[in-house]
Amino acid sequence: MQLTYYGHAAFQIDTGRAKILFDPFISGNPHTADVVTADELSPDVIVLTHAHGDHWGDTMDIARRSGALVVANIEITNYVQANGHDHVHPMNTGGASNFEWGRLKQTYACHSSSFPDGTYGGNPNGYLLEVANRCVYAAGDTCPFAEMAWIGEDHAIDVALLPIGDCFTMGPEDSIRAARMLRPALVVPVHYNTFPAITADIGKWKALMDEAGFAARILSPGDVLTM
Ligand code: NI
Ligand code: MN
Numbered sequence: 001m002q003l004t005y006y007g008h009a010a011f012q013i014d015t016g017r018a019k020i021l022f023d024p025f026i027s028g029n030p031h032t033a034d035v036v037t038a039d040e041l042s043p044d045v046i047v048l049t050h051a052h053g054d055h056w057g058d059t060m061d062i063a064r065r066s067g068a069l070v071v072a073n074i075e076i077t078n079y080v081q082a083n084g085h086d087h088v089h090p091m092n093t094g095g096a097s098n099f100e101w102g103r104l105k106q107t108y109a110c111h112s113s114s115f116p117d118g119t120y121g122g123n124p125n126g127y128l129l130e131v132a133n134r135c136v137y138a139a140g141d142t143c144p145f146a147e148m149a150w151i152g153e154d155h156a157i158d159v160a161l162l163p164i165g166d167c168f169t170m171g172p173e174d175s176i177r178a179a180r181m182l183r184p185a186l187v188v189p190v191h192y193n194t195f196p197a198i199t200a201d202i203g204k205w206k207a208l209m210d211e212a213g214f215a216a217r218i219l220s221p222g223d224v225l226t227m
Contacts, residue, residue: 001134003159006030007221008194009055009141011161015131018044018101021068021126022138025057031194035222038062047104047129047186048072049140050113051079052120052192071097071104077124079115093123103130105153109142111169134158134227137182141169141191148181158227160184163191164205165198172205179214188225189217 002014008031009023026032038058046068049055056076062083063070070080074090081088091097098177105128113121126140128151134221137151137160150176160182163169169191170178179187187209192200202218209216219225 001131001227003136003188003225003227005188005190005219005221005223005225006036007207009049009138009161009163009190010057011138011190012043013039013129013131013136015032015101018099019063020045020047020101020129022047023049023057024059024062025054025056026062027058029054029057029194030220037064042066043068044101045069045071045099047127047138048076049109049126049138050111051076051115051119052113052141053116055113055141056121064088073106073113073122073125075113075120079119079121093125096128102129104129107137107139108145108147109140109158111141111143112144128155128157130155136227137161137184139163139178140159143170144174144178144181146181148178152182152184157182159186159188159225161188162189164189164202165192165194165200167197169198172200172208175205176208176212176214179212181207183213188219189216 013020026038077088077090109124111124113124129136149166
């Protein structure tokens with residue numbers, strides 16, 4: 001199983017059976033400029049944490065071309081259907097669904113959610129993805145929240161993707177608190193250094209994680225993590 005990071009909060013999991021693309025903000029993402037274009041992505045599944053433009057991104061274009069199943073909260077899947085793509089799987093916070101390639105659970109995220117055109121996007125979410133005895137937690141845009149301790153107790157997380165850019169989500173120090181609750185085998189930082197408002201000293205962040213005793217891996221856009 002491989003995880004390819006595209007920068008900001010966009011990444012794709014290739015299970016060997018299915019390509020699962022999360023938050024495909026590709027066009028206009030300065031991190032993806034020399035790495036990938038939206039036209040080059042043909043996922044089987046697109047998973048969305050929320051409707052903000054830096055996550056929604058190229059969803060409609062990629063979904064229409066590839067025929068991908070779009071998994072998101074029901075407000076987002078309604079919007080996708082209203083835009084003419086019917087292959088959707090609506091969910092809501094706390095619910096899990098089994099697919100032929102694995103299992104997805106929508107977790108709580110403390111943030112907001114609206115589409116670039118202002119349409120209400122429902123509540124934001126994170127996801128637990130369980131595939132072939134591996135567990136990936138994508139926190140989505142959020143601050144740390146106390147129930148992360150339950151997620152950590154109930155799941156042996158192999159990789160946790162945590163936002164660390166501050167301003168719109170948790171920052172570096174708070175990501176340590178999140179890791180203490182989640183206890184993942186590996187932390188991957190996302191949602192930083194894309195825009196001036198979320199500039200982070202990633203070396204300092206790594207040092208904080210090291211000091212707290214957590215394995216951390218900084219992925220550059222285009223890097224592939226094999227699990
Ligand atoms: Ni957001
Ligand atoms: Mn965001």
